[in-house]
Amino acid sequence: QVGNYPFTTIEPNVGIVPVPDQRLEKLAQITKEEEKMGSLPPLKPATVEFVDIAGLVKGASEGAGLGNKFLSHIREVQIITHVVRAFADPLASSGQAPILREGAVDPKTDYETIEMELMLADLAAVQLQQSKMKRFQNQSEKDAVDKLFKALSAGIPARDVPLTEEEAAFAKTLFLLSGKLEIVVLNVSEADYTPAVIAKVMQDYSGMLNISLENIIVICAKVESELSELSLEEQKEYLADLGLEASGLERLIQKAYEQLGLLSFLTCGEKEVRAWTIKKGTNAQNAAGTIHNDFIKHFIKAEVVSFQDFISVGGWKKAREKGKARFEGKEYIVKDGDVIEFKIGQ
Numbered sequence: 001q002v003g004n005y006p007f008t009t010i011e012p013n014v015g016i017v018p019v020p021d022q023r024l025e026k027l028a029q030i031t032k033e034e035e036k037m038g039s040l041p042p043l044k045p046a047t048v049e050f051v052d053i054a055g056l057v058k059g060a061s062e063g064a065g066l067g068n069k070f071l072s073h074i075r076e077v078q079i080i081t082h083v084v085r086a087f088a089d090p091l092a093s094s095g096q097a098p099i100l101r102e103g104a105v106d107p108k109t110d111y112e113t114i115e116m117e118l119m120l121a122d123l124a125a126v127q128l129q130q131s132k133m134k135r136f137q138n139q140s141e142k143d144a145v146d147k148l149f150k151a152l153s154a155g156i157p158a159r160d161v162p163l164t165e166e167e168a169a170f171a172k173t174l175f176l177l178s179g180k181l182e183i184v185v186l187n188v189s190e191a192d193y194t195p196a197v198i199a200k201v202m203q204d205y206s207g208m209l210n211i212s213l214e215n216i217i218v219i220c221a222k223v224e225s226e227l228s229e230l231s232l233e234e235q236k237e238y239l240a241d242l243g244l245e246a247s248g249l250e251r252l253i254q255k256a257y258e259q260l261g262l263l264s265f266l267t268c269g270e271k272e273v274r275a276w277t278i279k280k281g282t283n284a285q286n287a288a289g290t291i292h293n294d295f296i297k298h299f300i301k302a303e304v305v306s307f308q309d310f311i312s313v314g315g316w317k318k319a320r321e322k323g324k325a326r327f328e329g330k331e332y333i334v335k336d337g338d339v340i341e342f343k344i345g346q
Contacts, residue, residue: 053074
């Protein structure tokens with residue numbers, strides 16, 4: 001549900017979105033040929049859950065509107081995606097901007113209002129911790145709270161506060177909103193949705209909002225809406241006409257994976273071809289646990305082939321014959337695109 005005013009929705013809209021991964025189709029085709037199947041095995045891509053939190057207004061940190069409820073929703077997410085209007089808005093220019101968000105007059109104000117409300121909510125949480133100083137178990141906890149209080153009071157988000165490893169570990173237990181990773185999504189008009197203009201828009205808004213280019217992507221929500229109604233082939237043609245290699249949704253997911261330090265390993269067989277999401281640096285034993293918890297306890301070894309080798313030789317059988325498949329122990333660090341078959345005991 002979409003609306004041009006606060007509180008369009010009281011509860012957040014939640015969308016479960018498959019992570020685009022062209023490798024799955026290629027694995028499925030190889031599996032079909034190798035297993036002599038009549039049709040492709042089912043594809044099971046990894047998924048990302050997007051939570052659209054509407055209606056946050058100035059004063060939300062103090063409970064204005066439904067602020068406290070919406071702020072609680074934000075505490076549950078891993079990364080915040082802040083969508084910023086980056087196109088001329090007739091309502092804003094005609095003096096009706098407040099119907100978009102209370103007090104908003106331009107994209108910079110929109111962004112800064114939300115950021116400030118998140119920091120004010122965090123400041124209240126940190127002040128509460130200060131009142132419980134006697135509960136602190138060690139000096140690092142007190143130091144973390146002091147540093148966070150000083151930074152937040154100066155308008156510095158928690159994510160930008162330099163903390164030691166021990167202080168950072170304690171700060172995580174506070175679930176600070178401004179401590180979460182952030183991606184700024186610039187929503188441009190169709191006319192501006194070209195590679196050349198996108199680059200300029202990113203540069204301009206990076207300076208305006210004081211955000212690193214690494215944390216910005218550009219989309220056109222109208223184009224994304226149209227893409228959602230097209231077949232995969234039609235989407236590719238449409239994007240090609242715009243001079244773009246991937247949709248805004250794909251680029252947003254890729255950026256989120258990058259920021260969160262995630263990667264996908266792959267499994268394939270007659271029952272399904274699937275992508276599994278894990279943190280970078282995860283070892284084989286714990287990666288097996290993403291398939292089933294019991295796999296951690298009963299892990300024996302993992303048979304691994306890189307995606308490129310798997311495709312080039314044509315499946316498991318030939319990968320084994322040509323020495324491309326190898327056995328790895330529980331401490332092996334899984335890489336993005338590894339095709340894995342886990343050996344599990346009883």
